[in-house]
Amino acid sequence: MTEGSLEIKDNEFLRQFELDIEGDIAKIEYAQQERKIFLTKLVMSDALREKEMVEPFLKAVFDIIAERNTRIVPSSPEIAKFMKKHKRKYRDLLPIGINI
16 A cells, blocks of 8 residues: 555554565554554654654554544554644544544
């Protein structure tokens, strides 16, 4: 899956979204339940963080999930913080009754 210039792979076997930048892999681990996806953990190297790849990666994954018409439950504090920062854009992705 491509989002902008990022090539995002949904590794369903390992239940994680993956981003490979020059052999450096970032991932968001998830658990899926009915029409909800629980984003449980963001794993990214310091090198990718220094390149400011966290937000573009999260935006790309959120867009993929939105296309699937699935709701997001951010279980990771870092992902919840991102969602809170961008709540106007992504609030419709939260399940009914969940507030950030």
